[in-house]
Structure formats: structure tokens, C-alpha cells
Amino acid sequence: xxxxxxxxxxxxxxxxxxxxxxxxxxxxxxxxxxxxxxxxxxxxxxxxxxxxxxxxxxxxxxxxxxxxxxxxxxxxxxxxxxxxxxxxxxxxxxxxxxxxxxxxxxxxxxxxxxxxxxxxxxxxxxxxxxxxxxxxxxxxxxxxxxxxxxxxxxxxxxxxxxxxxxxxxxxxxxxxxxxxxxxxxxxxxxxxxxxxxxxxxxxxxxxxxxxxxxxxxxxxxxxxxxxxxxxxxxxxxxxxxxxxxxxxxxxxxxxx
Amino acid sequence: xxxxxxxxxxxxxxxxxxxxxxxxxxxxxxxxxxxxxxxxxxxxxxxxxxxxxxxxxxxxxxxxxxxxxxxxxxxxxxxxxxxxxxxxxxxxxxxxxxxxxxxxxxxxxxxxxxxxxxxxxxxxxxxxxxxxxxxxxxxxxxxxxxxxxxxxxxxxxxxxxxxxxxxxxxxxxxxxxxxxxxxxxxxxxxxxxxxxxxxxxxxxxxxxxxxxxxxxxxxxxxxxxxxxxxxxxxxxxxxxxxxxxxxxxxxxxxxxxxxxxxxxxxxx
Numbered sequence: 411x412x413x414x415x416x417x418x419x420x421x422x423x424x425x426x427x428x429x430x431x432x433x434x435x436x437x438x439x440x441x442x443x444x445x446x447x448x449x450x451x452x453x454x455x456x457x458x459x460x461x462x463x464x465x466x467x468x469x470x471x472x473x474x475x476x477x478x479x480x481x482x483x484x485x486x487x488x489x490x491x492x493x494x495x496x497x498x499x500x501x502x503x504x505x506x507x508x509x510x511x512x513x514x515x516x517x518x519x520x521x522x523x524x525x526x527x528x529x530x531x532x533x534x535x536x537x538x539x540x541x542x543x544x545x546x547x548x549x550x551x552x553x554x555x556x557x558x559x560x561x562x563x564x565x566x567x568x569x570x571x572x573x574x575x576x577x578x579x580x581x582x583x584x585x586x587x588x589x590x591x592x593x594x595x596x597x598x599x600x601x602x603x604x605x606x607x608x609x610x611x612x613x614x615x616x617x618x619x620x621x622x623x624x625x626x627x628x629x630x631x632x633x634x635x636x637x638x639x640x641x642x643x644x645x646x647x648x649x650x651x652x653x654x655x656x657x658x659x660x661x662x663x664x665x666x
Numbered sequence: 667x668x669x670x671x672x673x674x675x676x677x678x679x680x681x682x683x684x685x686x687x688x689x690x691x692x693x694x695x696x697x698x699x700x701x702x703x704x705x706x707x708x709x710x711x712x713x714x715x716x717x718x719x720x721x722x723x724x725x726x727x728x729x730x731x732x733x734x735x736x737x738x739x740x741x742x743x744x745x746x747x748x749x750x751x752x753x754x755x756x757x758x759x760x761x762x763x764x765x766x767x768x769x770x771x772x773x774x775x776x777x778x779x780x781x782x783x784x785x786x787x788x789x790x791x792x793x794x795x796x797x798x799x800x801x802x803x804x805x806x807x808x809x810x811x812x813x814x815x816x817x818x819x820x821x822x823x824x825x826x827x828x829x830x831x832x833x834x835x836x837x838x839x840x841x842x843x844x845x846x847x848x849x850x851x852x853x854x855x856x857x858x859x860x861x862x863x864x865x866x867x868x869x870x871x872x873x874x875x876x877x878x879x880x881x882x883x884x885x886x887x888x889x890x891x892x893x894x895x896x897x898x899x900x901x902x903x904x905x906x907x908x909x910x911x912x913x914x915x916x917x918x919x920x921x922x923x924x925x926x927x928x929x930x931x932x933x934x
Contacts, residue, residue, distance in 0.1 A: 469768045473923045491667065495770035503761040509686055521678030522769040524671030 420446050421480070422572045422604035423468070428477035430463055430627075437463040439627045441477070445572060448602035450595055452615030455624035456655055461608040462502065464624070465576040468606075469499050482571035495523065498570030500561045502577040508550040512541065512560055515549055516567060523568040535563045539593070555586030562593065572604045573597075579614060587614070612648045621647070623654050630654045667771055675771055676779045683753075683783040697745065697791040701738035702798060709734050721862055723895035732805050736891035737859025739814070740821055742792045744854060744883065747825030748846055750784035754833035755842055767921070774918045781826045781914065788822035789815075810894040817890035824886060824906050827913035834920030857884040858891075882909040 421444040428441040438460050445451045455461050466472045468479060470490050479486040482496040506515050513532060520528030536542050539559050544552060552560065558578060565573060575594065579587040591614050597603045607615060615621055621638055623631040631638050631654055635647050644650035651657075687693060709731040720727060757763040766776055796811055807813070828849075836845050854860075856877045863884070866875040878884055882905060889902035 469764070471764065471767060471923060491770045491772065494768055497768070499768060501761060501764055503764075505761040505765040507682070507762050508760070509689055510682065514682075514685065518678045518682060519765070521674040522766075522771065524668065524674050524770075 422447050422482055423606060424478075424480040425464075425468070426478045426480075428464070428467060428479065429475045430467060430472070431475055437627050438467070438474075441624070441627075441629055443606075443622050443629070443632070445604045445606050447571075447604050448598060449619045450598045450605045450607065450617075452618035452621045453606060453608040453624060454610070454612065454615055454621055454651060455608075456610055456657065458626075459610075459624045459655075460627040461610075461624060462576065463627075465499075465501075465574055465608060468574055469497065470494055495568070496571040498565035498568070498573040500558070500565050500573070500575050500578045502580055504557055504561065506549040506557055506561060509548065511546050511548055512536070512552070513545045515560065516564055519564045520567055525568060528567070531567060532563075535567065539563055553586075554582050555589065558582060558586070558590055559593070562590070566597070566603075570603075572606065575605065575607045577608055577610070579609065579611070612651050616647050623651060625655045667775065671771070672775065675769070675775070676782065679776075679779040680783040680786065683780075683787055686753075687787055693749075694791065694794065697742055698795060698798060700745065701741050701795050704734065704738050704741070705731060705799065705804070706802060721864065723892045723897045723899075729805060731802075733862075734860055735799050735804050735806060736817075736894055737857070737887045739792050739795060739818070740859060740883065740887045740890055741854060742795050743788045743818065743822045743825050743886065744850060746784065746788040746791055747822065747827075747829040748832075748850055749787075749829070750780065750826045751829035751833040751836065752839075752842055753784075754780070754830065755836050755839055758833075758837075759839055773921055777830055777914070777918055777921060781823060781830060784826040784829070785819060785822040788826065789818045792818050792822070807895060809896065813896050814890060814894045817886075817893035820903070820906050820910065821886040821890055824882065824910040824913065827910050827917060828882075830917035831913045831920065834917060853881060853883040857881050857887055859883070859887050882906065885909075 423443075423445040425441055425443045428438055429436075430438040441460075441464060443451075443453070453461055453464070463472070467474050468481075468486075470486055470493070473487070479493075481493040484493040484496065486493040507518070510518070513536075516532045516535075517528060520532070525531075533542070533545070536545055539562075541556060541559060541563075544556065544560075549557065549560065561578075573594070579590055582590065591607075594605055594607070595617065598605050607618070609615060616635060618635065620632070620634055622629055623638070631641060631650070633641065638647065638650050639645070642650040642653050644653060713730050754763070757766065767773065769776060792814075793811070796806075796814065799806060800811075832845065832849065836842055856874060858878065863875065863878060866878055885902040885905040889899050889906050892899035892902065
């Protein structure tokens with residue numbers, strides 16, 4: 411049976427009734443979400459909520475038990491290669507090859523996407539991110555913040571329709587964290603990039619266009635930050651998040 | 667997938683393997699030392715212990731060093747095949763595997779590219795060892811360096827495919843060494859790399875003889891041995907080709923996101 415919004419033309423990412431279990435343990439229970447062009451959408455959830463499982467399904471690393479994922483109109487199950495070509499991902503764990511130079515890492519990605527004229531695009535992207543001097547540096551020599559920037563550049567080189575950021579600020583200092591959030595938000599506005607930003611840190615997503623709150627594999631709430639405050643009669647997104655996930659301020663310290 | 671895209675991906679994966687090989691200066695050295703010791707020390711010591719009678723592809727009595735040279739070349743391929751496995755496990759631990767598996771290419775093709783890149787490295791190292799054999803004065807046919815190429819390519823591909831298959835089941839680098847002890851040493855010692863099959867049969871070690879007969883590595887060694895002497899061993903070719911296809915197909919199944927193995931482990 412088709413979901414009513416299966417063929418919505420605007421959605422860059424559309425997830426319908428997604429279910430995933432590991433053996434008898436349910437990880438995701440019927441997840442629906444969508445992200446449109448130019449939107450910065452947050453997926454907020456405590457550790458173990460199912461965010462990483464959802465991202466593994468979105469990136470084709472795992473296959474859902476049921477439900478559908480469409481990326482730029484392409485069904486990930488029916489046309490995985492077409493769908494993955496329109497997907498940019500920054501994983502929680504660094505995926506740079508630390509033994510290779512920054513340029514070589516980026517060239518590798520371009521070749522894997524079959525891109526032509528990649529050298530000029532790489533130079534221009536590094537310049538724009540203030541990393542022009544690091545082109546020949548080994549990825550190992552970069553700071554954590556700059557590694558993330560290189561991963562962000564890499565995720566965007568093939569001009570994806572949707573950018574997935576899977577807890578991409580883990581391990582970064584507060585300054586690098588807010589810089590990364592700022593950079594991605596700017597891309598979102600300037601290039602009308604669709605972004606799905608997964609995190610357990612509420613402060614990162616207070617300015618998001620829309621927020622999904624996930625816990626124990628269930629989507630607890632969805633809407634603009636203002637709508638979620640109204641739904642939960644809360645004064646802040648943090649309070650709303652804690653109320654929905656049944657956490658106290660003390661137990662949810664990591665969310666602040 | 668267009669041909670241009672496929673070739674670019676193959677170039678990317680091959681370049682990555684070559685750059686990393688170039689950066690690991692000790693890798694070529696250790697690849698030479700291991701079989702070099704067997705050739706120059708072990709073979710010299712056992713020169714008069716093992717008598718090798720005239721068996722195909724040989725047309726006359728040969729020195730023991732000449733007998734074990736193909737086996738040691740296959741040893742180079744075996745170790746590099748396992749290195750492919752180690753590289754896959756390392757990539758998984760470092761997160762690079764995720765990047766690879768989310769590339770817009772069929773998974774079987776990604777694995778094939780990895781395999782081809784690894785096979786090229788195997789052949790390069792095997793040729794370095796072959797040069798060492800010539801320099802050490804081992805009595806090999808003048809054309810063996812060229813005639814060995816089909817054996818090196820097919821043997822390298824089969825052992826690389828075995829490495830890929832093993833990397834499906836080895837989830838952590840810590841488990842790698844112990845797993846390899848159960849693969850490399852039994853495969854090498856229970857084969858015709860160091861002694862011909864008839865020696866095992868004659869000694870009465872029937873179980874070992876039967877294991878060695880069915881050991882795929884035995885057939886890599888024999889296909890290579892016959893190739894070096896300009897002969898074609900159809901039986902060994904069939905076994906090595908069949909094992910290559912089987913190992914590679916199982917590796918592709920193992921890396922499929924719907925694979926039972928992947929689902930059970932819950933880790934990409």
C-alpha cells in the first residue's frame with residue numbers, strides 16, 4: 411500500500427513507515443519523516459534512541475525490515491545507486507583515510523562518484539572553507555574541527571540533494587562545534603541544500619527549521635521548535651526534549 | 667554505472683592501495699624476508715634430506731631450492747591475500763569502509779576493485795621475490811618470469827578473494843592474528859609448497875595427504891609451478907578458478923546489507 415505522501419515532489423528525503431529490528435529487539439518502529447530543499451531539519455534523540463540505525467538505513471548500509479526511503483525521488487530499495495548518488499553523508503565516526511593527503515581523500519571520493527573536473531572543484535571548496543593551505547597535508551595532521559570541515563566538503567563535492575549529518579560534532583570543542591553548525595546552516599540557506607542533522611545536543615538545533623524527537627525507536631514529536639514548545643507547554647526546547655523522553659535535567663545533562 | 671565511472675572507481679581504489687603500499691616501506695621488505703629465509707636457510711639445510719624424484723612438470727632431477735621456489739612465490743601471494751583481509755578489517759575499524767560502501771556503485775564491483783588492486787600488489791611483490799630467486803642462482807627456466815604471470819594473477823586473485831571472505835567474519839583487528847594462525851599456517855604447511863604429495867602419501871600420513879590434496883593452496887602452488895615451466899595444469903586451473911569464484915561470491919553475499927551475517931553483527 412502506498413503512503414499518501416509517497417510521491418511528494420518537493421521532498422528531498424522522504425521516509426515512510428520505516429521499521430527495523432535486530433533479532434527480536436525493535437530499533438525503529440514505523441518512522442515517518444521528510445526534509446525539503448533549503449530546510450535544516452534536526453533529528454533529536456538521546457543515546458540509543460535509534461538515530462544511528464536510522465542513518466545506517468538512510469545510507470544503505472543496512473536494509474529496513476519494511477517501509478520506504480526516497481532520496482530525491484529515487485527509492486533506495488529499487489534504485490540504490492541512483493539514490494546514493496544524491497546523498498551526502500558526514501558520519502559520526504571520522505571516515506577520512508588518515509594516511510592520505512586532504513586532496514587525495516577528496517579525489518578518492520570524486521572518483522568513486524565518477525566525477526569529472528574534480529581538481530578545480532576541490533581547490534575551490536578548500537579555498538571557500540579556509541583550508542587551501544592544507545591541500546597537501548596528511549589528513550592525520552589536521553585538527554578535529556578541520557577534519558570535519560574536510561568531511562563536509564567531501565560530502566558536498568558531488569552536489570547531493572540531501573546532506574545527512576550523523577552526530578557530526580562529537581569530539582569537537584564548543585567553538586568548532588558552533589562553527590560547523592553555522593557553516594551547514596549557511597549552505598542550507600545559500601544553496602537550498604536539504605539537511606538532516608542528528609544530535610543529542612539541543613543547543614545545536616534550537617535554530618532548526620523543524621525538529622523530530624526520537625526515543626526508543628519511536629518518533630515522539632515533530633514540528634517547528636515553536637510548535638514543539640506549544641505541544642509540550644514548555645519554556646525551552648531542552649525542557650520539551652526532557653519531558654518527552656522522560657529524562658530529568660540531571661540525567662539529560664548531555665542534551666544541554 | 668557507466669564505464670567511465672567504473673574505471674574511475676577502479677583507479678581510485680588501486681591508487682589508494684599503491685600509495686599506502688609505498689608509504690609502508692617495511693611491507694616490501696618483510697614480504698621478501700619471509701620467503702627469502704625459507705629459500706636460503708630452510709632449503710639449504712634440507713637440501714640433502716628431501717630427495718625430489720622426477721615428477722611433472724620437471725623433466726630431470728632438481729635441487730630442493732628449485733622445487734620450493736613456486737611454493738614460496740605462492741606464499742607471497744598468500745600473505746598478501748591475507749593483507750587484503752587485514753586492510754578491510756582496518757578500514758572497517760577506521761570508518762573508511764562506510765565511505766566505500768555508500769559509494770554509488772554496486773557492491774560486487776567495489777569488492778572486485780579492491781580485489782584487483784590487492785592482486786596487483788601481490789604480483790608486484792611476487793616478482794620482487796622471483797628476482798631474488800634468479801639473483802640467488804636458483805635454477806629456474808629463463809622464461810619463468812613471464813610464464814608465471816597467469817599463475818600469479820589467478821593465484822593472487824583466489825587468495826585475495828579468500829581474504830575478502832575472511833574479512834566478513836573478522837570484526838576486530840584484535841581477532842586478526844589468531845584467525846590468521848588458523849588460515850595461513852595450515853594452508854601453507856598442508857600443501858605441496860614444501861614437499862610433493864607423493865612424499866606425504868609414501869610417509870603413511872594419510873589424513874595429511876588427503877587434506878593437502880584438497881587444500882586450494884596446493885592447487886595454487888601446482889598451477890604456478892606448471893606455469894613457470896610453460897605447462898598448463900588443467901586440474902589445478904579448474905580448482906583455483908572455482909575457488910576464486912566461490913570465495914568471491916560468498917564475500918559479495920557477506921557484504922550485502924541484507925546478509926544474515928551483517929544483520930546478526932549489527933555493524934557495517
